Amino acid sequence: MNPELLRKYFDKHQVSRRDAMKLAGTAGAAGAAAWAGLSASGTAGAAERPAERPKKDDYSDEWFDYSDPDNLSDWAPSRYGADDQRGTFNEVDSAKTAAALGLLKRHLPVRTYNMGELMFNGFPAFKTDPPRTLEQRLSISGYPVPPNFRDEGGIVTSEEPLAENKVSIHEERFLGKKYEIHPEPTSTTYQIATQVDNLNHLGADDYFYNGNRGRDIAKGWGTTKLGNEHMGPIVTRGVLLDILGVKIANGDDGDLAEPASNGKPLLKENYRITLEDIKAAMDMGGIDEILPGDVVLFRTGWNQLLAERDPKDIERWEASKGLPGPYLREARWLGERRPAIVGSDSWALEVVGNDVNNDGSAFPVHQELLMRYGVRIGESMVSDGLADDEVYEFVYIVTPQYAEGATAGNTPPAALAQPRGL
Numbered sequence: 575m576n577p578e579l580l581r582k583y584f585d586k587h588q589v590s591r592r593d594a595m596k597l598a599g600t601a602g603a604a605g606a607a608a609w610a611g612l613s614a615s616g617t618a619g620a621a622e623r624p625a626e627r628p629k630k631d632d633y634s635d636e637w638f639d640y641s642d643p644d645n646l647s648d649w650a651p652s653r654y655g656a657d658d659q660r661g662t663f664n665e666v667d668s669a670k671t672a673a674a675l676g677l678l679k680r681h682l683p684v685r686t687y688n689m690g691e692l693m694f695n696g697f698p699a700f701k702t703d704p705p706r707t708l709e710q711r712l713s714i715s716g717y718p719v720p721p722n723f724r725d726e727g728g729i730v731t732s733e734e735p736l737a738e739n740k741v742s743i744h745e746e747r748f749l750g751k752k753y754e755i756h757p758e759p760t761s762t763t764y765q766i767a768t769q770v771d772n773l774n775h776l777g778a779d780d781y782f783y784n785g786n787r788g789r790d791i792a793k794g795w796g797t798t799k800l801g802n803e804h805m806g807p808i809v810t811r812g813v814l815l816d817i818l819g820v821k822i823a824n825g826d827d828g829d830l831a832e833p834a835s836n837g838k839p840l841l842k843e844n845y846r847i848t849l850e851d852i853k854a855a856m857d858m859g860g861i862d863e864i865l866p867g868d869v870v871l872f873r874t875g876w877n878q879l880l881a882e883r884d885p886k887d888i889e890r891w892e893a894s895k896g897l898p899g900p901y902l903r904e905a906r907w908l909g910e911r912r913p914a915i916v917g918s919d920s921w922a923l924e925v926v927g928n929d930v931n932n933d934g935s936a937f938p939v940h941q942e943l944l945m946r947y948g949v950r951i952g953e954s955m956v957s958d959g960l961a962d963d964e965v966y967e968f969v970y971i972v973t974p975q976y977a978e979g980a981t982a983g984n985t986p987p988a989a990l991a992q993p994r995g996l
Contacts, residue, residue: 661947682992687965689989694708699765713728714729715736716732765982803976808972812869812967815870845928847874847904873957893921902930916943971988971989973985
């Protein structure tokens with residue numbers, strides 16, 4: 575173990591002398607050196623934080639059959655009422671937003687963090703039919719276009735400027751293609767890149783959140799219930815669970831994958847994030863508890879596989895060997911705490927390719943969070959900047975597209991925080 579990382583860990587969390595010596599002992603000479611340095615400075619002798627109040631931990635990994643009408647009363651109606659369409663976004667009220675903003679100290683500088691992936695043509699996505707695609711084109715009017723502009727797919731509206739003041743215009747368009755499954759050309763989707771999955775996105779048979787039936791709400795343009803118009807912007811407390819950082823700090827190299835082509839570390843393909851990992855990340859970040867209305871984000875390093883746009887990296891990103899993430903026990907533990915969003919820097923949040931996935935189910939964590947708890951799912955939410963600045967609690971802001979009947983919003987969130995040394 576890196577003694578400097580361990581020293582920082584002891585310092586950050588005010589570990590008691592007894593617990594620090596226990597950790598140092600398990601870490602060997604490096605841990606002893608880290609403890610010796612802290613003991614001399616006196617920082618590790620501070621009082622321990624109050625113990626977390628006991629909560630249920632015995633959640634099952636067995637998937638639940640939400641498609642069986644006989645099971646409906648077990649999960650619907652929602653705790654928020656039979657007509658509810660907002661789920662745990664109801665927890666983000668004015669008091670919750672005020673409390674989140676209270677994390678920022680007045681008159682001190684504030685850093686804004688972009689949490690979105692950079693979108694680019696050909697951005698990879700989960701394989702569907704028709705496919706989720708992003709092919710952006712530039713439309714020009716008002717001046718002679720550059721050489722090869724049309725060959726590159728550019729659109730020329732007019733090379734003449736508009737009116738006497740010679741207005742020229744740039745706009746984007748999105749390429750659509752025809753596919754056998756549908757007669758009309760289709761183009762892009764909100765279900766690509768950084769996104770918040772809505773409560774109408776994934777169900778079981780034709781059941782969706784709060785017992786809504788697909789046959790009753792599906793229209794050619796979207797859904798008549800549970801669409802993006804019921805999300806709205808939220809400003810709330812964000813919590814970073816830096817699982818990758820915990821593994822690096824603890825020297826758990828066996829839980830890490832081969833680095834991305836840019837040399838950055840990431841969790842092993844198909845690594846299951848356990849409840850014990852969650853608690854270790856909370857401890858490292860000084861997070862005492864997950865509160866209703868929080869946004870809880872996992873850092874796995876998976877986004878680094880997009881940094882260089884290397885074909886081998888992108889193949890790994892698409893889960894050729896699996897994805898790191900939590901499973902049902904962890905989803906249920908989190909769901910009981912009623913966060914507004916549970917998200918990750920991977921495209922699926924949940925673990926894929928692990929032995930626990932051999933139970934015949936597909937995306938059971940999505941079903942559990944969306945259908946039972948009304949918790950939305952965040953995907954491809956980048957948290958490296960927060961981790962680099964050792965920010966584990968922050969103000970989270972997102973304004974999903976105000977699009978009627980839509981199943982996701984892919985506007986990138988932002989985080990506000992005041993890291994040390996800013």
